[in-house]
Amino acid sequence: MASMVATDSSPSSAAARLLPVRLRTDAFSLRRLLHMGSTYSTTFPRYFALRPSPFPTSPVVPTAAMATEASAEVIDGKAVAKQIRDEITDEVSRMKEAIGVIPGLAVILVGDRKDSATYVRNKKKACESVGINSFEVHLPEDTTEQEVLTHISVFNDNPSVHGILVQLPLPSHMNEQNVLNAIKIEKDVDGFHPLNIGRLAMRGREPLFVPCTPKGCIELLHRYGVSLKGKRAVVIGRSNIVGMPAALLLQREDATVSVVHSRTNNPEEITRQADLIISAVGQPNMVRGSWIKPGAVIIDVGINPVDDINSPRGYRLVGDVCYEEACKVASAITPVPGGVGPMTIAMLLQNTLISAERIYNFH
Numbered sequence: 001m002a003s004m005v006a007t008d009s010s011p012s013s014a015a016a017r018l019l020p021v022r023l024r025t026d027a028f029s030l031r032r033l034l035h036m037g038s039t040y041s042t043t044f045p046r047y048f049a050l051r052p053s054p055f056p057t058s059p060v061v062p063t064a065a066m067a068t069e070a071s072a073e074v075i076d077g078k079a080v081a082k083q084i085r086d087e088i089t090d091e092v093s094r095m096k097e098a099i100g101v102i103p104g105l106a107v108i109l110v111g112d113r114k115d116s117a118t119y120v121r122n123k124k125k126a127c128e129s130v131g132i133n134s135f136e137v138h139l140p141e142d143t144t145e146q147e148v149l150t151h152i153s154v155f156n157d158n159p160s161v162h163g164i165l166v167q168l169p170l171p172s173h174m175n176e177q178n179v180l181n182a183i184k185i186e187k188d189v190d191g192f193h194p195l196n197i198g199r200l201a202m203r204g205r206e207p208l209f210v211p212c213t214p215k216g217c218i219e220l221l222h223r224y225g226v227s228l229k230g231k232r233a234v235v236i237g238r239s240n241i242v243g244m245p246a247a248l249l250l251q252r253e254d255a256t257v258s259v260v261h262s263r264t265n266n267p268e269e270i271t272r273q274a275d276l277i278i279s280a281v282g283q284p285n286m287v288r289g290s291w292i293k294p295g296a297v298i299i300d301v302g303i304n305p306v307d308d309i310n311s312p313r314g315y316r317l318v319g320d321v322c323y324e325e326a327c328k329v330a331s332a333i334t335p336v337p338g339g340v341g342p343m344t345i346a347m348l349l350q351n352t353l354i355s356a357e358r359i360y361n362f363h
């Protein structure tokens with residue numbers, strides 16, 4: 001622990017400063033774990049902190065029995081998202097002081113889905129926390145597609161709005177494609193416009209915006225020092241908003257990518273070859289311990305409610321990955337909640353800031 005304190009107070013590199021405190025002492029521990037396939041060698045201090053010896057006065061020597069009980073590093077998305085929001089707060093005020101512009105995000109919510117309402121409320125709170133202006137339109141379930149298009153058009157023309165997000169899913173009577181295509185590409189902070197996705201897929205091209213959830217996954221890996229170059233990555237799920245863009249981003253990071261989906265033969269065997277797993281399917285606890293190569297890094301995008309009479313809400317959130325099993329095999333894993341979810345919102349704020357900076361040519 002003493003060495004951690006010393007490292008914290010010494011000048012650190014830019015990369016190290018971005019890392020969560022606990023990792024600053026060894027920014028590349030996870031990268032090393034990836035190479036070694038070990039679940040445990042660089043995590044002794046935390047290991048002992050979590051499982052104190054029953055004989056605290058005697059020195060603790062790791063044994064093989066302990067190794068089988070090793071638990072993965074927790075990739076703390078909540079803490080990293082906070083760090084990113086702090087960076088955005090600074091940048092927003094720098095921009096305001098320099099050119100008098102405040103970034104603005106417009107969110108359109110149609111219908112009364114409780115989860116959507118919660119997400120939109122969280123986005124609004126997050127905007128406030130970093131000094132970004134938020135504009136919100138809440139429309140009833142029976143709104144026509146044309147009315148939604150009109151709201152988009154007004155936001156497209158509003159110079160105080162630099163990002164527009166239409167909360168998905170839309171009510172079933174609407175054509176999602178028509179609605180998303182109406183968003184001006186310069187304000188498409190979700191990055192869902194086909195032209196953005198097309199550019200993401202092409203070598204030598206740059207999208208205006210990278211979709212928030214996959215971007216958040218890659219950002220977490222970067223800030224935890226996980227290198228992807230040459231690594232085998234498996235993305236589970238092929239949705240337009242997570243799985244597919246995540247696979248494209250991983251290829252841009254020089255990973256070798258396989259996409260496992262509902263029609264894949266023997267998904268377990270393919271997934272077990274991965275150094276990195278990104279799971280985005282929406283099936284609670286689908287990825288079991290036996291699917292995971294020892295030492296793999298796991299990013300769990302799933303946010304699945306499961307009934308839980310002991311929870312005040314009557315349910316709790318679990319990921320796609322069986323956490324109890326996975327943390328005994330993986331070298332690092334994102335929890336649910338507190339993993340990718342908060343990063344998605346942080347990336348939305350970042351995209352909104354990037355948009356405003358680009359529109360005003362402010363860097």
Ligand SMILES: Nc1nc(=O)c2c([nH]1)NC[C@@H]1CN(c3ccc(C(=O)N[C@@H](CCC(=O)O)C(=O)O)cc3)C=[N+]21
Pocket residue numbers: 118119122165166167168169190212213303317336337338339340341342343344345
């Ligand atoms: N146009 C559009 N863009 C989106 O980005 C979008 C969307 N539609 N529709 C729905 C999904 C879902 N989504 C989440 C964002 C944050 C959390 C989040 O912060 N979750 C917390 C838990 C929150 C809780 O406890 O309820 C966590 O994982 O720690 C979850 C889910 C964005 N989405």
